[in-house]
Amino acid sequence: MKICGTQPPICFPLRLFRVKKAERSSTVGYDNPSYQEGANPDNGHPENGKEKNPKEGKKLKKAVGFFELFRFADRLDILMMTIGLFCAVLHGVSLPLMIIVFGQMTDSFVKSGTVPNISTAVLNDSSTNACFEIPGLDLEADMTRKELTAYAKAGAVAEEVLMAIRTVFAFNGQQKALAKYEVNLKNAKDFGIRRAIVTSVSIGLQTFLIYGSYALAFWYGSKLVVDEPENYSIGQVLIVFFSVMIGAFSLGQAAPNLEDVSKARAAAFDVYSLIAKLRSIDSSSKEGHMPESTKGNIEFKNIHFTYPTRPDVKITVDGHDIRTLNVKWLRQNIGVVSQEPVLFATTIAENIRYGREDVTDGEIEQAAREANAYDFITMLPDRFHTMAGERGAQLSGGQKQRIAIARALVRNPKILLLDEATSALDTQSESVVQAALDKARAGRTTIVIAHRLSTIRTADVIAAFNKGMITEEGTHSELMNRKGIYYSLVMQQEESFPEVSFSGILALNKSEWPYIVIGIMGAIVAGAVIPAFAVVFSRIIGVFAITDPEVKRQRTAMFSLIFLALGAIFFVSFSLQGYMFGKSGEVLTMRLRGLSFKAILRQEIGWFDDRNNAVGVLITRLAIDASQVKGATGTRLGLMAMNVCTLGAAIVLSFIFGWQLTFVVLACIPFLIGANIIAMKSTFGHASKDNKSLEASGKISTEAVENIRTIASLTREDAFYERYLEHVDKPYRTSVSKAPFYGFSYGLAQSISFFVNAAIFRFGAWLIVNCFMVFEDVFLVFAVIVFAAMNIGQTSSFVPDYTKAKNSAQKIMQLLQRKPLIDSYSEEGEKLSNFEGSIELRNVKFMYPTRPDIQVLKGLNVKVNKGQTLALVGSSGCGKSTSVQLLERFYEAIDGHVLADGKDIRGLHLSWFRHQMGVVSQEPILFDCSIAENIEYGDNSKAVTQQEIEEAAKAANIHSFITGLPNIVQQALDEARQGRTCIIIAHRLSTIQNADIIAVIQNGRVVEEGTHNQLMLKKGAYYALVHAQVHN
Known part of the structure; x- marks a missing residue:
């Protein structure tokens, strides 16, 4: 059967006609639906389903719940996460246990007692803090979802442009493409800045409330110590205080991770929705009838069709409704050669092998001969192992079509669908290929869609379409005698045939230097709050040694108010820091994506022919590289600046109040730094390999989505799925092999601070006994070092982000610095005033x-x-x-x-x-x-x-x-x-x-x-x- 004519209207009724086994039927006319890659299968009419209420979309959940993130975890995943959670709990408990020891040491200076009421007061204040935290996380998740949506739109623009790069270059459309891309980047930047504001204000407010709880704890604790000295002691007040404080710091350290959880919840909504979507036609299903033999009789009954397929459609094969047949089995018995040949970015042999998975090399060569492709393939340097390129870009149109024909022939199908199968071939090749197709059709049911009628004159049945209906049916001679639609098409065609270095990246942020300067000032103030808190903390401990109750109350009230003031200062400075660094980071990300896309559009066409620069690879790089650089800048850069300030201030204060003890501490710093360097080395080595594997997987997924109809007709969904998993699995296996060493190095970096604390306690006690220091100053140095060590631990958690950022920054700089062989943006060259066109x-x-x-x-x-x-x-x-x-x-x-x-x-x-x-x-x-x-x-x-x-x-x-x-x-x-x-x-x-x-x-x-x-x-x-x- 052969079909030819023009493009289809929205809907066409098709009266009953049959195609029997081994018949060749042709349909011609003015309205034929063509089987084209990328055709839109859904015209959006109400009859396609119930119309959606626009209000319903607003009620949809835009982010999955936290526990829903683990929906697809298997038993091994759950076991590993459980073990990891247990170890994390042990690690989290270790510092509070040390605080109990610290409280008991403090009680060696003052009397002991119990203090249940303080715990109650502080925990009540902490619950208030949690009430402020939860809405912030939801708002952050909403901003994240909108940011990801904007980035997805930008990615779609980039993909469309890169898929048509020759057309873009031919019409000088680079600036228009870049402008459209940057509009979506700007929207993403705006949502990213709002998310940074929400995050920083939320953390700042939480910290203010935490400092408020400190003020309450010391004020109420001192009141109990003064009023009931026989029951309450400073040591146990400190146990409660430090326990809450460590919890607060842990919450602060978790802030970047909570941000990542918000991103994951937003991203998982779309991914899980896609996975859970019910498919009306499931090619992976094992259900459906699979007849032992196929004759090839095809029948269309009562067809009224608008995409997608309607329930009242009935198409039968050998009398079986195709909806009752196994989808994969049906497609395996159909060979398809489309109007626009689709080849994949692999070798010619693999492209032909997609026709049938178990095909031998001999059968591949025979199919190539039958399709008149063998001669030109053997002239290529790698013969059948020559890469075809993205969508077959390395081959001419005729060569691509002949390989597509060989791919259809190699599966020896019972039914053959030819959609303009010879349209891209020259006359010399066409006659040979047409003869091969005529031979291949013997014993097969064949449906041909054709505009060029010379290819269908020998068809057993020719069906002419007009406005979606068959108006004529018969052989070539019969239809020519009728002088109807088919006759007019033949006459028209006889008259004329239709024309067929990381610092370099940060330097790009220099235009936002006012924001960075203000952000650094905010980070300095926020970082200085922590050492200032240590000073107040040591002095308030000294207050408990005062014997005069009234003086003790006054001093305690004063220091409690200072705690509250420090919380307010931190709230303002951290919020300011978060906004400034958040904005500078988002602007940098937008600039990097824009500059990268601009640099890509600047390259010569030959650069795009390289399989390392395939569309999927470039789209993945645009999405990943800039985001990974942002992971080491922006708000994280602000936190780093704050931690550096904290460490610097801690060292200065330590020298002022206890230089002897400080020297011991400084002697321990190399061990802290060394542990962090080891942690950095453990992650740096495989970041580049991981990115290459992710780029390759992005290339495969892009290729599969772009050519989904061809893949579905070849029933090769599983093959592409396996190829995708193969590349995604490489980073996973690398991470698994590196995990023990990384876990050891990260644990070492985190545990060093405990050894430092042990050294401080031991040497501090010796200094007090020998009257070199008073206990208040020992506590001051201890508090400063503990807080600084906690921040160093927080800094070490950023090591993987900086490792990935460095790798991505190098790739971006390489792209930006590459000089194309043919520069599309060059202003050099002569513009002829009277160009004639010779x-x-x-x-x-x-x-x-x-x-x-x-x-x-x-x-x-x-x-x-x-x-x-x-x-x-x-x-x-x-x-x-x-x-x-x-x-x-x-x-x-x-x-x-x-x-x-x-x-x-x-x-x-x-x-x-x-x-x-x-x-x-x-x-x-x-x-x-x-x-x-x-x-x-x-x-x-x-x-x-x-x-x-x-x-x-x-x-x-x-x-x-x-x-x-x-x-x-x-x-x-x-x-x-x-x-x-x-x-x-x-x-x-x-x-x-x-x-x-x-x-x-x-x-x-x-x-x-x-x-x-x-x-x-x-x-x-x-x-x-x-x-x-x-x-x-």
């Missing part, structure tokens, strides 16, 4: 950068003068398209000259020169925007008016496009080239008969040149091509 390729030699062993052009010479039309014809891979890409300066010739009005185009202004040319590609690219915007894209040098858009549409006959596609396209091209120098690359020779010059290319050289009549009289290569097409 073009000449003089002795041009060329080979693609990714295939340096194959010379495509071997001294090409061709010339076309002002206003003339030059047609380039020849077999696939002969260099026709390559010639135009050299003219567009997508590549540079390795020898020879490409001249425009007698001047080498390398000396012309690149953007200006490309603006002088209009391009209609073999596979036209349209962007995800309105038709008007797509037409407007043709001139990106100015603001195109609506009138100009409408005039261009009329000139291109778009208004009558649906009713007369075969003639109208050619007529539009004929009108468009009037008064212009025009270069045509064509397989359909009827479209170039009026060309002023026709050049026949073979093996990278022009072998014949002249007008249509001149070349026909020569009876050479051109004559042979025309003769083959006429007979076909």
Whole structure:
């Protein structure tokens, strides 16, 4: 069965017709639905399902619950997390136990007692703190979700642009693409800044409340010690105090992790929704009937169709409703060759192997021979192991189509679907491939969708469509005698065939230096609060040694108020710090993403041909690299600055109040630093490898989503899933192998502070006994060191972020500093004042950068003068398209000259020169925007008016496009080239008969040149091509 015609309307009723086993049926007409990669299967009509209430969307939960994050954890995951949680609890308990020892040591100076009431008072205050924390986390999760949504939109823009990079370059659309990308980045930046504000204010407010609890604890504790000295002691007051304080500090250390949890909850909402989505057609399902044999009888009953498939549709295979058949089994029995061939970024052999998983190398070669692909494959340097490139970018259109045909033949299907299977082939290849397809159809049910009717004349049944209905049905002869739709299409085609270094990264943040300076000031103040707190803490301990109750009450009240003041100061300074560093970090992230995307758009086309720069890889890098750099800047940089200030102030105060004890402490610092360096080394080594694996997985997922219809028709979902898991599994296994060493080094870094505390206690006691220090100063030095050590521990938790940031920063800098071979942004070059449009390729030699062993052009010479039309014809891979890409300066010739009005185009202004040319590609690219915007894209040098858009549409006959596609396209091209120098690359020779010059290319050289009549009289290569097409 064969189908041809124009594009489909929204909905069409199809009356009953049958295709029996081994029949070849053809459907022609003005409205055919084409099986195209990327077609939109959902027109959004109400009948597609119930209309959604817009209010319902607002009620949807936008973030999953915390425990829902572990929904897909298996038993091993749960076991490891349980062990890790148990170890974390032991680690968390160790410091409070040390505080009990500290309290008992303090009681060696004063009397002991019990203090249950203080605990109650402090815990009541802590519960108030929790009430403020929970709303902050929810608000932060909401801001995170909106930020991720904006970044996702930016990623979609980048992906669309990179998939059509040649079209973007041809129309100088880089600035328009960059502007659209940066709009989404700005939205993400705004939400990121709001999230930073929420986080910093929330933490600042929590800290203020914690300091308030300190004030309450000491005031109430002193009151109990004075009023009931026989029951309450300073030692136990300190136990309660330090226990709450350590909990508060632990909460502060957990703040960055709580931020990550908020991000995870927001991101998991979309991911888990996708995983949980019920699929009406599940290709992985084992359910459904799988007949032992297939005859191939196909029947369509009562079809009323709008995407997606409606419940009342009934399509049968051998009498079985296809909805009752196993989806995977059904697709394995169908071979598909689409109108636009889709190849994957792997070898040619693997692309053919996608047709059938268990195919042998011999069967692959035989399928290639049957598809007329064997000869050109064996001429490639790696033969069947040659990489096809992203979407087959390394191959010509005809070569891609022949590999797609071989992929369909290798699975030996019972049903064969051919959607314009030979449309991209030249005449010489087409006749051979068509004969191979005719042979392959023997004994198979075949459905062909065709516009070019010469390929379907021998069909057993031809069905002509008009407005979604079959209006004619019969053989070629029967339909020609009726002189209806099919007859008119044949007549139209006989007249004319349709034209087928990290510091360098931080330097980028210099424009935000006012924010950074203010943020540093806030960090200094916030960092100084902690040592100041230590001073007040030591003095308030001395208060408990005062014997006068009234003085003790006054001093305690004063220091309690100072605690409260310190909390207020920390709230203001930390909130200010968080906002300033948050904004500078978000702006830096936006700038890095923007500069990276701009740098990508600046590269030459040859750079994109490299598989290391495939679309999926570049999209992953845009998303990951800038985010990882941000992980070591912004709010985290503020916390680092605050910790450095805390450490510096702690050392100064320690020298002032106890230089002897401080020297002991300083002697321990190398051990602290050494442990952190070990922790850093343990994570640095595999960050780069992890990123490469993630880039590869991103490439595979992008490729799979872009080509989902082809993958589904080949039933190779599992193969792509396994390839994706293979790359995702590498970072996991690396992390597992590194985990023991990293765990040991991280534990060492965290435990060193306990050994330092032991040294301080032992030496401090000796100093007190020998009257070198008073106990208040020992407590001061101890408190300062404890707090500084806790901050050092917090700093060590940032080591993995800095490791990843350094690696990503190096990659970004490498991209930004790369000088492209052809700079699209260059302002150099001459702009001709009176450009006429004469073009000449003089002795041009060329080979693609990714295939340096194959010379495509071997001294090409061709010339076309002002206003003339030059047609380039020849077999696939002969260099026709390559010639135009050299003219567009997508590549540079390795020898020879490409001249425009007698001047080498390398000396012309690149953007200006490309603006002088209009391009209609073999596979036209349209962007995800309105038709008007797509037409407007043709001139990106100015603001195109609506009138100009409408005039261009009329000139291109778009208004009558649906009713007369075969003639109208050619007529539009004929009108468009009037008064212009025009270069045509064509397989359909009827479209170039009026060309002023026709050049026949073979093996990278022009072998014949002249007008249509001149070349026909020569009876050479051109004559042979025309003769083959006429007979076909």
